[in-house]
Amino acid sequence: MTESQHEQLQTAFGQDWSVETAAFLFAHAVPTPGGAYRLLITDVVVPPQDAYEQRTANRLTLSAAYMAQIYQQARGHRGAVIQAHSHPDGSLEPSTIDLANEAQTLPRLRYHAPGQPHGRMIVTPAALHARLFLLDGQDADLHVQVVGRSLRQLNFLTPTQDxxxxxxxxxxxxxxxxxxxxxxxxxxxxxxxxxxxxxxxxxxxxxxxxxxxxxxxxxxxxxxxxxxxxxxxxxxxxxxxxxxxxxxxxxxxxxxxxxxxxxxxxxxxxxxxxxxxxxxxxxxxxxxxxxxxxxxxxxxxxxxxxxxxxxxxxxxxxxxxxxxxxxxxxxxxxxxxDLAKVRTDLMTAGARQADPYVRGEDVKxxxxxxxxxxxxxxxxxxxxxxxxxxxxxxxxxxxxxxxxxxxxxxxxxxxxxxxxxxxxxxxxxxxxxxxxxxx
Ligand SMILES: [Zn+2]
Ligand SMILES: [Zn+2]
Structure with missing residues (x-):
């Protein structure tokens, strides 16, 4: 995600660490030749206060009407959706309530935005943990990075003792x-x-x-x-x-x-x-x-x-x-x-031979x-x-x-x-x- 998207998330989660906060990250999921995904976050959506039916220090429920909007947006976006929420107590693991919620929301996301690796992100005051639910039923760690003038991984990293x-x-x-x-x-x-x-x-x-x-x-x-x-x-x-x-x-x-x-x-x-x-x-x-x-x-x-x-x-x-x-x-x-050199560098060998403007020899x-x-x-x-x-x-x-x-x-x-x-x-x-x- 970009630095401004990260600021938006930080502001949303940081507003009140006494209760849980939710956010949705819409992403463009690019499959890499190495068999993983690179997710480009395109939108960060933060539910307004009246979207919450329940919001305490260890649980949150969003209204069915609000979730219907999210599914609708996922359908139009046709990308991956990362469901994020905060844990004020600092725990990076999903609670049993989280897993029960996910059992409801994930199939709906998959129905509205099929063929996409959706995910989960848990944010604490100090770190975050994220998982990606792959299409084959497996899940994998998601490394969350902020890119811009700086490049930082937000996941919890054990400090080096070396x-x-x-x-x-x-x-x-x-x-x-x-x-x-x-x-x-x-x-x-x-x-x-x-x-x-x-x-x-x-x-x-x-x-x-x-x-x-x-x-x-x-x-x-x-x-x-x-x-x-x-x-x-x-x-x-x-x-x-x-x-x-x-x-x-x-x-x-x-x-x-x-x-x-x-x-x-x-x-x-x-x-x-x-x-x-x-x-x-x-x-x-x-x-x-x-x-x-x-x-x-x-x-x-x-x-x-x-x-x-x-x-x-x-x-x-x-x-x-x-x-x-x-x-x-x-x-x-x-x-x-040098755009002229870019052009010749990117020619195929055949096109280069046929081009009268390409210099014959590499300059030392x-x-x-x-x-x-x-x-x-x-x-x-x-x-x-x-x-x-x-x-x-x-x-x-x-x-x-x-x-x-x-x-x-x-x-x-x-x-x-x-x-x-x-x-x-x-x-x-x-x-x-x-x-x-x-x-
Ligand atoms: Zn939770
Ligand atoms: Zn430019």
């Missing part, structure tokens, strides 16, 4: 460390910047990292891809990156995928992670990640560093680190995409490890700020290293933007075609 992280827990707290341990991060690109990002995430104690890159390591990568030794030349970059993270953190779940993110099915496989580090200089990949971020409310941190050597011999070194997430402007709005760009790590350091710190609350407010940072400058200009979204506005891809889920090449 001594390994003592020094950073002193900086951002045990709750922040627990958020990191439960975080699922995808790193797109395992080259100069992506290898550094994965290395830092592993040291920070992030529990799940998935790497995407279809390239093999070359001799000319050894100057900057961390974790590599000369014997690795010819191996998939993702395998080297995954091995490095496992050496740093033996219990990590590291998932190397030697795949190209510009393929639609591969891009969709990102839907079961929590945040994406975009560490690729492919304009096509970055355009896809920008659309994906808003279409599926999946935060992305895009990091790029550019060394430009002019014919005069002057050297320009610039970097940009930008978070793409609800309430923040996308890559189109900050003019950070300069790359230096210390400059990469400057940009990646800013990007990972941005992730830490979003996830743990570490006070680093910028979500758009420009580096002008040839002038030793770091700037954080205020950027705004353009009305009607194709990626980040409600007239565009924003929160469309699978009602829009997912970005990427079909093959």
């Amino acid at each position: 001594e390994t992280y003592d020094r950073q827990i002193r900086a951002f707290g045990a709750a922040g460390q627990a958020q990191l341990r439960h975080l699922r991060v995808a790193v797109v690109g395992s080259g100069g910047t992506g290898s550094l990002a994965a290395q830092q995430l592993a040291h920070l104690g992030v529990g799940h990292i998935r790497m995407y890159d279809d390239d093999l390591l070359e001799d000319t990568n050894l100057n900057r891809v961390v974790g590599t030794v000369p014997d690795d030349v010819g191996r998939p970059k993702v395998d080297i990156s995954a091995e490095l993270t496992r050496r740093i953190q033996p219990t990590i779940s590291a998932e190397p995928r030697q795949e190209d993110i510009t393929v639609q099915q591969v891009a969709r496989s990102l839907l079961d992670v929590d945040i994406v580090m975009a560490c690729t200089d492919s304009q096509g990949s970055r355009a896809i990640l920008s659309q994906l971020a808003y279409q599926y409310l999946l935060p992305v941190i895009d990091v790029g560093i550019n060394i430009h050597v002019l014919p005069s011999g002057a050297v320009h070194i610039s970097g940009r680190i930008q978070m793409l997430s609800p309430s923040l402007p996308c890559l189109l709005c900050t003019d950070s995409l 760009e300069p790359a230096v490890i210390s400059l990469n790590s400057t940009a990646v350091g800013v990007a990972i710190s941005m992730l830490l700020s979003a996830v743990t609350g570490l006070p680093i407010p910028s979500r758009y940072t420009l580096l002008k290293l040839d002038q030793s400058q770091m700037r954080t200009p205020e950027m705004v979204a353009r009305p009607g933007c194709a990626h980040c506005s409600e007239q565009g891809a924003y929160s469309q889920g699978d009602t829009w075609t997912a970005p990427g090449r079909p093959e």
Whole structure:
């Protein structure tokens, strides 16, 4: 859910913790290639006081007339409905009364909005617990996240006791460390910047990292891809990156995928992670990640560093680190995409050969490890700020290293933007075609 939806819920539940409060979350349920669901909350509905027939510290009943309105809305919405209510006593388990109520309401929701995974959410003053009722009769834990400038999981997370992280827990707290341990991060690109990002995430104690890159390591990568030794030349970059993270953190779940993110099915496989580090200089990949971020409310941190050597011999070194997430402007709005290159990157091999404007050879760009790590350091710190609350407010940072400058200009979204506005891809889920090449 977005930060404003979360505020709406907090206001409703926080108004009176002496009695139970109900709310309904209408969601667009997107099945992920991994066999789970990603639920995009579209509406939060809070019953008015006169909708309650009974409302005490440990039970609530909504009137039949009000519930009829909810079923009607579910029928029109044709999405999933999460029935939420508060437990002022702090219990995260459903009561026997809750289960009896559910036995009444769930079949009706399934009748009015069939084929949807409906759910239950129990909210206490300190945490929440949510379950999703799947179509095969099973149920599963639902991880509830707030996405925007920050990314926080609201479910109860056991604080980490691990001594390994003592020094950073002193900086951002045990709750922040627990958020990191439960975080699922995808790193797109395992080259100069992506290898550094994965290395830092592993040291920070992030529990799940998935790497995407279809390239093999070359001799000319050894100057900057961390974790590599000369014997690795010819191996998939993702395998080297995954091995490095496992050496740093033996219990990590590291998932190397030697795949190209510009393929639609591969891009969709990102839907079961929590945040994406975009560490690729492919304009096509970055355009896809920008659309994906808003279409599926999946935060992305895009990091790029550019060394430009002019014919005069002057050297320009610039970097940009930008978070793409609800309430923040996308890559189109900050003019950070080369649209001609996006077009050629996303062509099929055949179309590219037939196109007279496609350059025959890849240009060999300069790359230096210390400059990469400057940009990646800013990007990972941005992730830490979003996830743990570490006070680093910028979500758009420009580096002008040839002038030793770091700037954080205020950027705004353009009305009607194709990626980040409600007239565009924003929160469309699978009602829009997912970005990427079909093959
Ligand atoms: Zn209850
Ligand atoms: Zn935009």
